Amino acid sequence: MSVDQAYFTDMEARIPHGKVRTRFAPSPTGYMHVGNLRTALYTWLIARGNDGTFILRIEDTDQGRLVDGAVDVIYRTLAECGLDHDEGPDVGGPVAPYIQSQRRDTYGKYAHRLVEMGHAYYCFCEKTESEEDSGEFGRAADPCRDLPAEEVRARLDAGLPYVIRQRIPDGGTTTFHDAIFGDITVENSTLDDQVLLKRDGLPTYNFANVIDDHLMGITHVVRGSEYLASAPKYNLLYEAFGWEVPTYVHCSPVMRDAQNKMSKRHGDPSYEDLKAQGYLTEAILNYVALLGWSPRGELAEQEIFSLPELVKAFDMTGISKSPAIFDRAKLDHFNAVYLRSLAPEDFHAAALPYIRQAVRGEQFDTAAIAALLQARCERLTDIPEKLDFFDALPDYDLEFFTNKKSKTNPDVCRDMLRAAIPALESLPEWSGDAIHDGLIALAEQLGVKNATLMWPVRIAAAGKLVTPGGAVEICHILGREETLCRLRLGLAKLEA
Numbered sequence: 001m002s003v004d005q006a007y008f009t010d011m012e013a014r015i016p017h018g019k020v021r022t023r024f025a026p027s028p029t030g031y032m033h034v035g036n037l038r039t040a041l042y043t044w045l046i047a048r049g050n051d052g053t054f055i056l057r058i059e060d061t062d063q064g065r066l067v068d069g070a071v072d073v074i075y076r077t078l079a080e081c082g083l084d085h086d087e088g089p090d091v092g093g094p095v096a097p098y099i100q101s102q103r104r105d106t107y108g109k110y111a112h113r114l115v116e117m118g119h120a121y122y123c124f125c126e127k128t129e130s131e132e133d134s135g136e137f138g139r140a141a142d143p144c145r146d147l148p149a150e151e152v153r154a155r156l157d158a159g160l161p162y163v164i165r166q167r168i169p170d171g172g173t174t175t176f177h178d179a180i181f182g183d184i185t186v187e188n189s190t191l192d193d194q195v196l197l198k199r200d201g202l203p204t205y206n207f208a209n210v211i212d213d214h215l216m217g218i219t220h221v222v223r224g225s226e227y228l229a230s231a232p233k234y235n236l237l238y239e240a241f242g243w244e245v246p247t248y249v250h251c252s253p254v255m256r257d258a259q260n261k262m263s264k265r266h267g268d269p270s271y272e273d274l275k276a277q278g279y280l281t282e283a284i285l286n287y288v289a290l291l292g293w294s295p296r297g298e299l300a301e302q303e304i305f306s307l308p309e310l311v312k313a314f315d316m317t318g319i320s321k322s323p324a325i326f327d328r329a330k331l332d333h334f335n336a337v338y339l340r341s342l343a344p345e346d347f348h349a350a351a352l353p354y355i356r357q358a359v360r361g362e363q364f365d366t367a368a369i370a371a372l373l374q375a376r377c378e379r380l381t382d383i384p385e386k387l388d389f390f391d392a393l394p395d396y397d398l399e400f401f402t403n404k405k406s407k408t409n410p411d412v413c414r415d416m417l418r419a420a421i422p423a424l425e426s427l428p429e430w431s432g433d434a435i436h437d438g439l440i441a442l443a444e445q446l447g448v449k450n451a452t453l454m455w456p457v458r459i460a461a462a463g464k465l466v467t468p469g470g471a472v473e474i475c476h477i478l479g480r481e482e483t484l485c486r487l488r489l490g491l492a493k494l495e496a
């Protein structure tokens with residue numbers, strides 16, 4: 001099956017040169033795990049930091065693993081994270097198509113070309129997938145490796161199914177270079193004659209990635225270190241075609257703990273899961289950037305980076321060889337920092353759906369509630385349980401009125417509420433300042449510490465020991481009528 005040389009010449013002519021070109025090449029599994037997101041981010045940062053081009057390529061040749069809507073998850077995640085791509089299935093580009101299943105013919109042509117060049121061969125053996133995967137077959141024993149040309153032709157003419165395998169050189173070594181791991185040399189005898197083109201005519205990942213990275217002019221290949229072991233075979237393919245090998249940047253895995261990689265199977269969160277768990281996109285990205293990369297020089301101590309700051313600071317020499325452990329407490333810390341740094345109206349917008357899970361009453365000022373929460377939550381999902389006292393006063397224990405630091409007990413609190421109710425009733429207006437000033441003046445008049453008065457007011461108003469905000473803020477948000485009603489109930493409890 002000889003292919004016209006003009007086809008290959010045309011394909012070469014389309015390859016853009018002269019600029020950094022990186023690609024994010026996810027398989028559409030329906031799940032963007034943290035390691036994937038990190039790969040996307042580093043890949044994007046290398047492109048943006050070098051005035052380069054960032055390409056999205058969908059690797060869907062494993063038809064058994066296709067999941068409905070999976071490509072949308074990829075688009076959505078990249079768009080939300082601000083990792084915009086310059087070329088890809090949806091935006092097109094000079095080396096389209098960007099979906100591997102639409103490039104099927106191309107792989108076939110290059111695989112056959114490799115056979116013609118002597119670097120690959122047709123194999124008609126029936127091997128099960130597990131035999132292939134385990135690599136447990138001596139390639140010397142493969143009867144197809146050295147079949148006479150006439151025999152190959154006869155079998156092809158007879159329509160026998162075949163795969164195309166890479167012909168690894170018999171002796172010698174192969175060395176490849178990785179930007180993170182340095183030079184790695186392996187004996188060729190340890191490499192298997194991997195399948196390049198499957199019986200169904202679709203390429204394996206191991207073949208498609210080389211063809212696509214070359215034809216798309218990719219200069220930096222960023223991916224997980226699970227591909228390191230195959231990299232010598234990729235090099236041999238590049239060499240066989242006479243192509244320049246791109247810069248490899250293999251990143252160590254993101255781990256759940258010292259032993260285990262993060263995985264969907266074990267319930268580890270995807271980007272979308274983290275969003276649903278109340279983390280902000282910016283905080284997730286910032287945290288993920290530092291999972292396996294550290295800034296250098298004068299930025300070495302800096303932890304908080306916006307995306308534009310990362311573009312300036314990112315340098316692939318700062319990527320670590322060691323696996324990174326996903327630390328939830330650290331992510332919580334980043335999230336809290338990002339929540340606090342939002343403009344009040346942005347925090348209100350982000351918090352509102354969560355406030356509304358607990359507070360349905362339309363009369364309450366949600367912006368004022370948000371203001372109480374902004375410095376007091378690590379995750380947006382912490383919000384509802386903090387606000388469960390607005391819609392209805394919880395049934396609380398009299399013991400709540402006892403607090404050593406505020407010098408209160410039920411007797412003291414009864415006296416305080418008896419005085420506080422008329423004082424609040426007679427306030428000229430129901431503003432935070434008016435409530436504050438009124439209560440402070442009353443404490444002074446009664447000759448007690450402010451806390452001695454504030455404690456029972458807050459307990460009676462909220463019915464909870466721990467509340468976001470103090471007595472003044474809570475009474476203000478509850479409104480005059482509701483506050484007085486709750487304070488009278490508290491007093492009745494204490495008088496009973």
Ligand code: GLU
Nearest residue numbers: 025026027059209222223
């Ligand atoms: N499709 C591969 C994956 O999702 C990409 C590997 C690569 O970037 O080359 O793991």
